[in-house]
């Protein structure tokens with residue numbers, strides 16, 4: 001059985017819509033971003049900690065976990081601590097390009113597969129009033145970088161390059177390919193993907 005180690009409704013929704021059957025289990029691991037690590041290293045480490053935590057409770061299942069981080073000018077942003085922090089983050093992102101990095105860890109027994117995906121985002125210039133009005137909606141508070149591209153935060157984004165779903169918290173296409181390695185397929189069927197992008201790993205026959 002596939003277990004999504006996440007309390008995030010967005011991740012659950014993305015996995016549902018992609019056709020996967022799964023259960024959820026929430027990790028209570030409280031790991032922190034480390035400035036000395038790259039965004040990808042941080043995101044993969046945090047995702048791995050969540051997967052490991054849930055694996056302890058469900059050792060026979062396939063555990064999927066993810067973590068999303070925003071990176072700009074070498075600074076890493078997680079979720080804002082409070083409204084003031086959200087204003088500070090959005091002020092920093094205003095008019096600039098940043099990256100959203102989601103790390104993914106899939107684990108079953110001793111078999112572990114990790115990877116990460118980056119999406120580049122350009123923000124419009126935002127004035128103080130726009131930022132404060134957006135923060136007042138409450139939307140930024142549970143999101144890395146203090147915005148949600150899938151919600152009212154869409155108004156902040158001038159353009160993006162890469163996987164949209166990665167920004168929302170789960171790079172679905174990459175995850176689907178990783179899950180094949182664990183013989184987990186959407187709608188319970190072996191999928192049609194052409195495996196030209198296997199990278200350093202291949203699903204077992």
Ligand SMILES: Cc1cn([C@H]2C[C@H](O)[C@@H](COP(=O)(O)OP(=O)(O)OP(=O)(O)O)O2)c(=O)[nH]c1=O
Nearest residue numbers: 006007008067068143144147148149167168169
């Ligand atoms: C940038 C951005 C982030 N996010 C979200 C995705 C992640 O859920 C969240 C970053 O926090 P995470 O710690 O990655 O995830 P989470 O705490 O929400 O859920 P869990 O650990 O239980 O799996 O920010 C958006 O929803 N939209 C966006 O545009």
